[in-house]
Amino acid sequence: MQQAFWVIFSACVTVASAAVAADDLGDAEAGQAVFAQCKGCHQVGEGAKNRIGPHLNGLFGRPAGALEDFKYSKSFQRAAASGLEWHADTLDAFLENPRSYASGTRMSFRGIKNAKDRHDVIAYLRLFSDDPANIPEADPTATATDHDLDPAILAIQGDPEYGEYLSSECTTCHQADGGDDGIPSIVLWPEEDFVIAMHAYKNKQRQHPVMQMMAARLNDEEIAALAAYFNRLEN
């Protein structure tokens, strides 16, 4: 499996290298707009933290799967072991089709098909890859997820064992191994994000009818328990 992955991955890099010269970065300003579609999961800029996806400060030159406090998919752990590093060429190939590049990634994103958009967003990300101390005092590009949830709800410590029992209702659709096709992955999310998302369904701010129905009858402790369980799930 590891070998198969490496072969596919090498092929992608070769193609991508031809497409993007190292200095052929796009327009960072335009890239900021492209980055809007990444912001739901990734933060970049001053104070950026790992959320559903890892933060993207200092991305250039960083080995894949290298942030110690982020739980990567097995696919990215393998990529890291194979020596994948993030540069303009590898990012270009990855962003074009994330799933074909790293088949088991939990990044539920179809990719950016337009080459110029990719180059622009790569140029934008490049701004945050200098020495972190020098990050320009620009407007933050990602703010905390918008919500008006009672801090007392966010402070509830979930019981992962209860969450495990409750999770059996989720895993009928959401795969426990983090795979997603048609239905998003919910494993290893930061607990806060999970709780905010579930309450947004419960309060009918998020629109999906199945999720509104499932969330409607979960109380605050149960949502916290699920967040705790899925956050710790090993796959």
Added chain:
Amino acid sequence: MKMNRRAFLGKTALVTASLAAPAVLADGHGKPRVVVIGGGAGGATAARYIAKDSKGAIDVTLVEPTRRYYTCFFSNLYLGGFKEMEDLGHGYGGLAASGVNVVHDWAIGVDRDAKTVTLAGGSSLPYDKLILSPGIDFVEGAVPGWDITAQNAMPHAYKAGSQTELLKAQLMAMPEGGTFATVAPPNPYRCPPGPYERVSMVAHFLKANNPTAKIIVADPKPKFSKMALFQEGWANHYEGMIDWIGEDFGGGNVSVDPAAMTLTIDGEETKVDVCNVIPAMKAGRIAELAGVTDGNWAPVNAADMSSKADPDIYVLGDASQQGDMPKSGFSANSQAKVCANAVRGVLTGSKVFPAKFSNTCWSLIDTNDGVKVGATYEATPEKIAKVDGFISQTGESAELRKTTYEESEGWYTGITSDMFG
């Protein structure tokens, strides 16, 4: 507002009860023994969850005659050409690897006093708790003229496998402009939208391959699951192809002649080229042999799916008579998890959490035109009762219908890995 485990336990009467009396019911024979009959959405899930969550503390044996299981859900998509038969096939190796003793044999008897299950191969399996998830069998004489000897001429295709492949072959061999007939079953039956999704998939195939062909549906019911959605879809995609004859027009007064390939509806005989007869259903035969049925189905207690006739027997899925849940793979999977949690609690003293049930049924009407209906349920002293629900709306955007279909594919992957590991 902090919730620790102690606070949680105090809130849940069931839990404190099971902790106070951690009854380990092994009756002096070592590990407690659970036998599960039927390896579908109910049985496979129950076996897997009990083995997985008891971490070896319970011996779990699954009795399932087939080596490879073909899911009834999504089998209509095979008829429509959206799936291959092998996409629907699943082996039991994952269950074996997770500690379930998988026995490929037929269960032919249950001795409730001795607490043993007799297998067709001659052996006998002792149990402390028995879980029956045998699915459905057909009511004899339900459609005059049809019986099991006629199923090759007029397939039911309502247990996925060779019957489904036979129906597909007959569909493909239909003469140009021929007639495909479906005899729909009375309530309650497995997969309420199933016959109508099937009609949609047959129409999809015929529209592309045999566009002057016709479809007749004889239905003993005045209305059916997702009726408005299907009828809208049939008008949009298959205009003039499908003739649904409901109860009002004699759709329940039906007989067939498999030798002559005729279908008689309310006295009017029609020559048909393919006839898909889906007879009235009842619990899988072993439930009757175990003596836990009342009429066609096996009544159960909603809190844990235990049989009303025997506290050591549980009945899951289509075979059970539980209240408001439809007979579906999703329902069986949901019931199995409640049952697994309860059985573990009784046998090992593990925590028992309150029962929660849910169901969603997706149906495909045409390419990328998916619809769904679903609900959540709770256990009351009388039955499993509906709490809340939703259904797709008529006139939805093509984009939403496509997302709904993609979601159903995700669900298929999710539930089959939840069942088989």
